[in-house]
Amino acid sequence: MREEIVEAGLAQFHERGFNAAAVKDITDRAGVPKGSFYNHFESKEALAIETLERYGVSRRLGDLADQSVEPLARIRAHFEYLRDEVLGYGNLRGCMLGNFTTEVADHNDSIQQLLKQGLGLWAERLGGALAEAQEAGSIPAGLDTAMIGRYLVSAWEGTLIRVRAQRSPEPFDDFFTVTFDTLLA
């Protein structure tokens, strides 16, 4: 039952956001009685933290360190994987880390700390793959790879905002074209 609540919470928070996702919506989605929620979680916030951690794992950051794939191809495949997930939702939902940051981070220190860590780790892993690309001569020697890694997190999160505002995948094309053909070229 706990596992069903976590999965339903993840889907509900991702789809509706933190404030609009009521505990009752989550237990209904999980197909469990509302009363069972507090046997497993202290609060909606406690569940949100667990779903954010699970969402972070599903970003597959490990793929960014996969030595069997050429580093620049690895970075592209990573963003294609994230893009395909959003395409699968019909250009809705976006990134749960970005959503929680805009809606909750200013008002909840525990969630803010988790988002800071999650986005920071992601930028670091991107920076690591970019450093490998640089060593391999695939991107210009002069680039500050750590900074570009952080910038790509920004560009990606904003791309998802534009995708959702437009309800169109066109901003993904901008992201891939400008990132790989201009910024890293």
Place this chain on the structure above:
Amino acid sequence: MREEIVEAGLAQFHERGFNAAAVKDITDRAGVPKGSFYNHFESKEALAIETLERYGVSRRLGDLADQSVEPLARIRAHFEYLRDEVLGYGNLRGCMLGNFTTEVADHNDSIQQLLKQGLGLWAERLGGALAEAQEAGSIPAGLDTAMIGRYLVSAWEGTLIRVRAQRSPEPFDDFFTVTFDTLLA
């Protein structure tokens, strides 16, 4: 009284988001009786739309077409103005267009249309200033200025996400350095 409600609504929505901003919070902030709200607005959504329009005007997109300033300096000054506003809020609040997109756009077609228009117009104005910069020889001839304009909106919106997750202005430095010293160089 109507004007006081709009100003209070703008501040409350910007600070708390759409769902967490109750009509009572807004009328309290405005210093008016809660009952007066519905004399002026049909719904919280109607007020949200008016505050989003007002927020859009406060972005000063007109500055991006100011011929008295060199185009690249104009773009930089535009983002510095937006940055300084967020610094003034202690790295909180971010961009109301981005916030409403992540929280509301998937679920409200009227607000989604307004966000699409607002972000689209902003990208166009940036693209226009970039085209001028290109004509003046300040940025490389090969750049697709319309596409870079759209990419900069993404990069900026994501920068605000990182600023809020970190509660630090450091991501602004990444934005200015990578945008002006790498992407447009």
